[in-house]
Amino acid sequence: MKDVFFDLDNIRIEISFKSFVELRKLLFFCQENNLLKINIPCKNNLKKDFLLESVKISKEEFPNIDIIPHFSILHEFKRNRINTQESFIKFLQDVAHLGCKQVLLVSGSQKRSTFDSVDALNYLKVNTLLFNQDISIGVAFNPYLPNCLFDEEIIRLEKKLHSGLVSSIWIQFGTDYQLLKSRMEVLSDIISRSMVNNSKTSKIILFGSILIPSKQFLARFRYRPWKGVYCSSNFLESVDFASNLVLKLLTTYKENQIYPIIETNISTADHLRKLKTTLNL
Numbered sequence: 001m002k003d004v005f006f007d008l009d010n011i012r013i014e015i016s017f018k019s020f021v022e023l024r025k026l027l028f029f030c031q032e033n034n035l036l037k038i039n040i041p042c043k044n045n046l047k048k049d050f051l052l053e054s055v056k057i058s059k060e061e062f063p064n065i066d067i068i069p070h071f072s073i074l075h076e077f078k079r080n081r082i083n084t085q086e087s088f089i090k091f092l093q094d095v096a097h098l099g100c101k102q103v104l105l106v107s108g109s110q111k112r113s114t115f116d117s118v119d120a121l122n123y124l125k126v127n128t129l130l131f132n133q134d135i136s137i138g139v140a141f142n143p144y145l146p147n148c149l150f151d152e153e154i155i156r157l158e159k160k161l162h163s164g165l166v167s168s169i170w171i172q173f174g175t176d177y178q179l180l181k182s183r184m185e186v187l188s189d190i191i192s193r194s195m196v197n198n199s200k201t202s203k204i205i206l207f208g209s210i211l212i213p214s215k216q217f218l219a220r221f222r223y224r225p226w227k228g229v230y231c232s233s234n235f236l237e238s239v240d241f242a243s244n245l246v247l248k249l250l251t252t253y254k255e256n257q258i259y260p261i262i263e264t265n266i267s268t269a270d271h272l273r274k275l276k277t278t279l280n281l
Contacts, residue, residue, distance in 0.1 A: 074108020081115035121163035136167035144174030173209035213242035
């Protein structure tokens, strides 16, 4: 009997689209195939009014799908930090009104020098009456950074957790699963200390990015790699090697209670078949 890594109820799917027609098509496919936990990122043209209207359509027309929208300070920045702070609070209020229970807050691939996710959480910490506290906030974390940058990443995470507003941590994709194992010990220690010092947070849930390898995706990634995503050359050169490595990464996720979020496109029967094969379903 195969060892199932995660069933479909325990994974999330990140979708990307350029129109409301494409959004509805994606959500219908997900609903028909019991992919009922969806993340809507904030990047490229998927931001501001288009992002908010997409969340509205998703919640009103597909109410049984759990939607987590992202808020990227890079892509939602509005001239200065004050405007951006106000925009973030308004976004939290709007998506909470639509029925969302969580938002993923990210600084973006290029951090603003005047305002980032740490600043946003600190502002909310001292102005908690300005937003609906029924909605929780997730933050990003990259365990694959080189030592000097990882030390800074740890400091930033500790500051985020100190706000008392963080309910989930979203782990960046990477291919060095051995490094992930060692750094999960550091992360677990930080979370434990945060829970002791902050009685408002009952539990912090971990999510981890997964990419489903294909020739097309690996070729595209080699040509235009994602900033901050550390992939080995072997991973990028061979679908078989990459698929085997993803299985080891999923094993590490399962051992550490990290729920997968699938960041590659899942919009066809073939995509779904490959996903189920990867999960051993």
